[in-house]
Amino acid sequence: MARIATLRRFPSLEPIGQPIQDVREYEFSPDSLHLATRSSAGEFTLRRLSSLEPIGQPIQGVSGFEFSPDSPHLATWSSTGEFTLRRLSTLEPIGQPIQGVGGFEFSPDSLHLATWSSTGEFTLRRLPSLEPIGQPIQGINPDSLHLATRSVIDVFTLQRLPSLETIGRPIQGVGGFEFSPDSLHLATRSSAGEFTLRRLPSLEPIGKPIQGVDRFGFSPDSLHLATRSVIDEFTLRRLPSLEPIGQPIQDVREYEFSPDSLHLATRSSAGEFT
Incomplete structure (x- = not known):
């Protein structure tokens, strides 16, 4: 197409x-x-x-x-x-x-x-x-004070810059991660789709993990988090509670926040832009 x-x-x-x-x-x-x-x-x-x-x-x-x-x-x-x-x-x-x-x-x-x-x-x-x-x-990390490494066997390590001192314990089974723009949180996702929000720099989990997450992203103002499931169900959540806002949106293949965090664009599998 x-x-x-x-x-x-x-x-x-x-x-x-x-x-x-x-x-x-x-x-x-x-x-x-x-x-x-x-x-x-x-x-x-x-x-x-x-x-x-x-x-x-x-x-x-x-x-x-x-x-x-x-x-x-x-x-x-x-x-x-x-x-x-x-x-x-x-x-x-x-x-x-x-x-x-x-x-x-x-x-x-x-x-x-x-x-x-x-x-x-x-x-x-x-x-x-x-x-x-x-x-x-x-x-x-957006504050340029920390760096994150993920090994080929999905072991995640957070380190201070420039000393490279390890912070906390390495996290096993990390398939993807992202820092929040305000550098207060870290999101990790396992290869099985388990999503966890963590405080920085302690890496302490916040709330319960969310299952079946295929993709996630922070809003530029760090007030919201978007998650998309393996069946293309999109959910907007408040940070740091991870409480859903409104009802999930079905058939979302791609999404993007506007730079000012006031708008959100979504695209369906059929190419419909909203």
Whole structure:
């Protein structure tokens, strides 16, 4: 099924420019000046948000991309594991590409970049030089004071930066995790779909685990948490009580909070946007 993206003004929902054909993935830049799109064939295009006019030439063979939080850089990653850091204004590469990268993440302060390979080798790097720093990691707390690592056997460890002192006991069976934007909570999910909210930095669980969670995400203001079950049931919850707000919404395949946390967008399996 072809995917067509339409940019709209808020709150009038008036379309901006022409719809963009064959959009597999898209992302707004943190400064709201640019829109990045990727087609099903892996063609990456950077666009000016005001007009949707492309910037430079499309980049072929892109499997993933991400803006740096402070917006001067863009990272692209190919299906062969080639990672490239680029200047956002020109898309010009910075330094040499890094080979064998299975995933990557910018630190919230845009001073560091974490890369990891398909074999579980994680490396922390300085930006923009990409020079490796000490031991590798997989996740960085938004306050940039803690780092989280998850091993290939799903053992989660929280450590202080820069001492790398371990905080609390490692948590077994962690298949995914996310820090809240205000750095007060950590959410973990097991490979079996058991979701747990934890206080930072103690890692003490809050309330009872929620079963059958396939995806979760914090609102930008850290007041709410969204969970989606394995049967695509979406639930919005208050933090930190995890009390559901309203009735669950059925058939939600994707969702996203607005940056100001005032709105929520959902998409069904049939492509219906609400």
